[in-house]
Amino acid sequence: MAKKLGADVWGVESNPALVKRAIGLVGNERVFDDIGDRSLDDQAGTFTHIVAFDVLEHLSQDRIPALLARMRQLLAINGRIILRFPNGEAPSEE
Numbered sequence: 001m002a003k004k005l006g007a008d009v010w011g012v013e014s015n016p017a018l019v020k021r022a023i024g025l026v027g028n029e030r031v032f033d034d035i036g037d038r039s040l041d042d043q044a045g046t047f048t049h050i051v052a053f054d055v056l057e058h059l060s061q062d063r064i065p066a067l068l069a070r071m072r073q074l075l076a077i078n079g080r081i082i083l084r085f086p087n088g089e090a091p092s093e094e
């Protein structure tokens with residue numbers, strides 16, 4: 001959706017099937033399986049928005065500070081990080 005609206009889209013995804021799908025959508029040079037990939041260093045300070053939907057709840061608490069620090073490194077001045085979390089109080093489907 002963001003790409004259709006004219007956004008310059010990059011992606012980071014650890015699931016191999018979703019990496020493949022993302023490559024098909026935005027190109028191999030803009031998709032990474034690890035936000036720590038040193039190839040992203042060239043983009044430091046350039047992202048106006050970094051969006052992570054339903055990501056942090058999958059990480060151990062000790063990994064979150066490094067992830068947020070890396071996001072900050074990639075973020076442009078006055079950029080924004082948008083995080084979404086699933087509703088933990090919602091009834092589970094069993």
